[in-house]
Each structure stands twice: as C-alpha cells, then as structure tokens.
Amino acid sequence: MHPLAERVLKGDVRATARLLRAIDDRVEGWSEVLASLHPHTGRAWVLGITGNPGAGKSTLTDQLIAHYRRAGLKVGVIAVDPTSPFTGGAILGDRIRMQRHALDAGVFIRSLATRGKLGGVSRSTADSVAVLDAWGAKIVLVETVGVGQDELDIARLAHATLVVMAPGMGDEVQAIKAGILEIADLFAVNKADRDGADATVRDLEMMIGLGHELTHAGAHSLHHHHQGLDLEAMKLKIAAEEWLPPVVKTVASRAQGVEALAEAIARHRAHLASTEKGERRRIERAREALRVVFEDLLLDEARRRLAGPIEAAAMQVAGHAVDPYSAAVALVARFGQGA
Ligand SMILES: Nc1nc2c(ncn2[C@@H]2O[C@H](COP(=O)(O)OP(=O)(O)OP(=O)(O)O)[C@@H](O)[C@H]2O)c(=O)[nH]1
Ligand SMILES: [Mg+2]
Numbered sequence: 001m002h003p004l005a006e007r008v009l010k011g012d013v014r015a016t017a018r019l020l021r022a023i024d025d026r027v028e029g030w031s032e033v034l035a036s037l038h039p040h041t042g043r044a045w046v047l048g049i050t051g052n053p054g055a056g057k058s059t060l061t062d063q064l065i066a067h068y069r070r071a072g073l074k075v076g077v078i079a080v081d082p083t084s085p086f087t088g089g090a091i092l093g094d095r096i097r098m099q100r101h102a103l104d105a106g107v108f109i110r111s112l113a114t115r116g117k118l119g120g121v122s123r124s125t126a127d128s129v130a131v132l133d134a135w136g137a138k139i140v141l142v143e144t145v146g147v148g149q150d151e152l153d154i155a156r157l158a159h160a161t162l163v164v165m166a167p168g169m170g171d172e173v174q175a176i177k178a179g180i181l182e183i184a185d186l187f188a189v190n191k192a193d194r195d196g197a198d199a200t201v202r203d204l205e206m207m208i209g210l211g212h213e214l215t216h217a218g219a220h221s222l223h224h225h226h227q228g229l230d231l232e233a234m235k236l237k238i239a240a241e242e243w244l245p246p247v248v249k250t251v252a253s254r255a256q257g258v259e260a261l262a263e264a265i266a267r268h269r270a271h272l273a274s275t276e277k278g279e280r281r282r283i284e285r286a287r288e289a290l291r292v293v294f295e296d297l298l299l300d301e302a303r304r305r306l307a308g309p310i311e312a313a314a315m316q317v318a319g320h321a322v323d324p325y326s327a328a329v330a331l332v333a334r335f336g337q338g339a
Helices: 003-009 013-024 030-040 057-070 089-097 121-135 149-157 171-177 197-224 231-241 258-274 276-305 307-318 324-336
Strands: 045-051 075-081 107-113 139-145 160-165 186-189 247-249
Touching: 003 013, 003 030, 003 121, 013 030, 013 107, 013 121, 030 121, 045 057, 045 149, 057 075, 057 139, 057 258, 075 121, 107 121, 121 139, 121 149, 121 276, 139 149, 149 276, 160 258, 186 197, 186 258, 197 247, 247 258, 258 276, 276 307, 276 324, 307 324
Parallel strands: 045 139, 045 160, 075 107, 075 139, 160 186, 186 247
Antiparallel strands: none
C-alpha cells in the first residue's frame, strides 16, 4: 500500500490533508491511493446538511460536531461552498463557526470551494468523504447550500439528508418547489427563538402528512388487487418501511434542540438498518459514487481527445457555418468512433 494511504488509515491528520490536496490537484497516482483505501471505507455515517443561505447550517453543524465528540466519535466535516474564493466570505464564516473544534485531533474540517469547478463538485465531495472515512471518521457531516443540482447529487451520496430551515424566510414554499421533500429524511426548524417557528413547523408537518396520505392511498389500492396475499404482513411491512421525516425545532446558536435532533438522526439510521430501504440506499449510493466518477472521467477524456476538433467546431459555430447542436452531435459521434 502507498505510504500516504497507510498513514491516513492510522488516522494521521497531516497525511489526510495532503491526500485531499493531491486529489484536488489531480496529482499523478492519486486515484490509485484512493483505490487502495476503498476496502477500508464504508464505516462512516454520512449526513448531508442542506438548506437556504443563512438558515444556520454551519452553526448547527458545529453543535452536532460537539455532540458526537462528547460521544467519543471522530467527526469529519465537508463544507461545500458555492461562493467565490475571492470574496472568501462564507468559507471563512464556516471556519469561524466551527473554530472551537480546529485544535481537536478528532475533528477534520474541509472546505470545498465550488466556483470554477464545474461539474466536479460531487466527485470532490465523494472523494473527500472516502478519505475522511478511511481516516477513521465515524460520522461525516456534509454542508451544502440550497437545492441546486449539485446539492441533489450530494444528497444521493449521503446516508441521510437533514434540511435546515429558518422561520419567516418563505423557505417552506420554496422548499416544496425545489422538491426538497423528496430528499429530506429530517427537518430542523432552526432559529426557533424567532417568531414564526411554530407556523413553519406546522406547515412542514402538514406537507409531510400530505405526502404520507398519498403513499397510503397507493398502498390501499395495492391491497385490493392482492386479495390472495397476506394482507396483515403486507400492511406491517409497509408501516415498517415508512419513514415520516421528523421536524425538530432548534436554536443552534444556543445549543438548544441538538440532542433531540441527534436522537432523530439515530432513529432514522436504525430505521434504515432494519428495513430493506437501507440496502436499497446502499446500492443507490454505490451507483451515484460510480456515476460521478464515470461522468467526470468521461468528460475529461473527451475534452482531451477532442481538444482540436472542439476548437475547430467553435470557429465554425462562430462563423455561422454550423449550429452548436449539430457540431456537438458530430463531436460525440467522432468520440464514439474512438477519435
Ligand atoms: N437567532 C438565531 N440566530 C442563529 C441561530 N443559528 C444560527 N444563527 C445565526 O445565523 C447566522 C447564519 O448562521 P450560519 O450557521 O452561518 O448559517 P448557514 O446556513 O451555514 O449560512 P451559509 O453557509 O452562508 O448558507 C449567524 O449569524 C448565526 O449566528 C439560531 O438558532 N437563532
Ligand atoms: Mg454555512
């Protein structure tokens, strides 16, 4: 095994930081190091934490770190940050909000700037999760902003997704628009010290309940069409498989509600472990992990091999000799023929 990989497996923080940088810089041989770590991964529980800007994700993450540290667990944190590295704002903010853990050898915090890194965010996140897992993290918290495509992809890489909302931001409506209900396993209504928190909880619970009713209606018609089957067993199975995302009120800035939230996270984990859903999720995560790397490598390879033709096609498009769509189709065909 590569000496760097060996040091990472022993929990060496500096080696872990070095490997993460090497992966970022796509240093020669990094993927082999990752490959050699793979058999030693799969032990960390990955929790995605997402929500609107300023909802309190970092503050809550900081509190969850403290909670898991009290339980004696090593914690990895990945803050995926869409802001410009030049303004530096949010990355610095994350660092400051989690700073009290900076000197704790049982905590590894990594910021990933996404600007200028088109497409590669999911892959960098997946790689970072794997490295922190190998480093010995028992839980990896992945903070992402909003619900863009990257966030949805990252949610698919996590075991569970926590959506953080704040009252009075019109979050509720936006969330449903963006289809966040589908990816949320748990909700935190943070800033519960502010007006409107209870209304936000009510709105959310109503929406979750509505989704539940629809699934239930589906289950009933299923029963009618399978009279010969053991209905009771089937009902039990459906009940056991069902998970209604709990809504937990928190005041992250004052460490309130954090224990209840951690308990809900643990219940969800136990739920996955005791149902077929857990196994399905495991396969989905593997599929997603493969997809992000495959698509990234494919794009790299295509761009490398077709660098000349792409440039030539760009000139033709510029001169209105061909439209971008036809040019792209021709490029893909050329790649397919092994160009
Ligand atoms: N009143 C109140 N303020 C809070 C609470 N939690 C966090 N804050 C404050 O809200 C602001 C934003 O908190 P962050 O934790 O940075 O929020 P975030 O969601 O990580 O923000 P981005 O990463 O920029 O999207 C900070 O000033 C926090 O101190 C809370 O429960 N109540
Ligand atoms: Mg943040």
